[in-house]
Amino acid sequence: MPDGETDGRLPTTIDTSVAHEARVYDYWLGGVDNYPADRSLGEAIAGHIPGVRSMARANRVFLGRSVRYAITELGITQFLDIGTGLPTARNTHQVAQEVNPAARIVYVDKDPMVLAHARALMKGSPEGRTAFIHADLRDPESILRDPGLSSTLDPDRPIAIMLIAVLMYFHDEDGLHDIVARLLDGVPAGSSLAISHFTGDFNDTGAARAVQAAGRGGLTLVARNRSEVEKLFAGTDLVPPGVTTLENWQPALGEDLPDETDPHEGPAWAWAGMGRKP
Numbered sequence: 001m002p003d004g005e006t007d008g009r010l011p012t013t014i015d016t017s018v019a020h021e022a023r024v025y026d027y028w029l030g031g032v033d034n035y036p037a038d039r040s041l042g043e044a045i046a047g048h049i050p051g052v053r054s055m056a057r058a059n060r061v062f063l064g065r066s067v068r069y070a071i072t073e074l075g076i077t078q079f080l081d082i083g084t085g086l087p088t089a090r091n092t093h094q095v096a097q098e099v100n101p102a103a104r105i106v107y108v109d110k111d112p113m114v115l116a117h118a119r120a121l122m123k124g125s126p127e128g129r130t131a132f133i134h135a136d137l138r139d140p141e142s143i144l145r146d147p148g149l150s151s152t153l154d155p156d157r158p159i160a161i162m163l164i165a166v167l168m169y170f171h172d173e174d175g176l177h178d179i180v181a182r183l184l185d186g187v188p189a190g191s192s193l194a195i196s197h198f199t200g201d202f203n204d205t206g207a208a209r210a211v212q213a214a215g216r217g218g219l220t221l222v223a224r225n226r227s228e229v230e231k232l233f234a235g236t237d238l239v240p241p242g243v244t245t246l247e248n249w250q251p252a253l254g255e256d257l258p259d260e261t262d263p264h265e266g267p268a269w270a271w272a273g274m275g276r277k278p
């Protein structure tokens with residue numbers, strides 16, 4: 001097992017009869033790690049969000065740009081990627097270690113299938129380090145106190161927290177703002193916070209129907225407007241250009257995905273941004 005890897009707190013069984021967040025997303029990205037229940041829900045949501053596949057790809061582009069920005073503009077070389085997702089093209093450690101081979105990454109996910117695949121496929125550079133934590137974002141202390149974190153990242157140096165396409169699974173009543181605040185409390189000044197988040201700002205009806213379809217498939221999905229997404233950055237200073245659509249966040253940083261067969265279509269469905277802890 002890689003340095004700092006831990007496990008054992010969450011169920012380790014994989015139930016393929018119900019849709020899971022990571023596998024539905026994998027289906028939209030054209031991956032193969034999904035089952036009929038995931039594909040069926042993926043299609044139901046796509047019926048209301050025709051550009052969902054493009055959104056998923058644009059989200060990966062934002063992920064890559066946020067990693068590049070953290071390294072090149074903020075000088076951060078440590079990453080805490082919570083809600084990792086199934087391995088796909090250009091994962092966090094690949095982008096980061098391409099820019100700085102010594103970059104260190106801790107991946108966190110609650111889904112045992114994500115962790116199993118990530119451990120098998122997401123090997124880091126020899127100079128850097130990559131670790132995996134099986135934990136639930138609902139309990140941020142379980143992440144911050146995990147030995148896998150302290151043995152991989154230096155807690156005295158800035159850490160780039162990544163909450164990319166994961167906060168939309170939380171209602172405010174789940175303590176969402178407190179969860180983000182507790183994570184920020186656990187990292188030093190100079191750390192960053194990257195968030196992307198599903199929105200209905202450009203198509204209220206489509207988003208509401210997608211939320212209902214997700215609910216019927218057993219998944220929580222919450223659409224937030226731009227000001228609600230901006231509030232998730234409380235305690236940080238937003239870096240330019242602030243909260244904007246996925247594809248418009250720091251486009252000069254590149255990270256265009258090779259597969260251009262499904263060009264972005266229709267309105268934007270997500271907001272994205274990055275804040276820096278002063």
Ligand SMILES: C[S@@+](CC[C@H](N)C(=O)[O-])C[C@H]1O[C@@H](n2cnc3c(N)ncnc32)[C@H](O)[C@@H]1O
Nearest residue numbers: 021022025083084085109110111136137164165
């Ligand atoms: C849509 S995928 C996003 C993957 C990746 N961050 C990206 O943007 O490409 C969401 C991931 O968040 C994970 N997730 C959902 N709720 C979570 C929670 N409460 N704690 C930890 N991970 C969670 C899912 O298992 C899934 O892998």
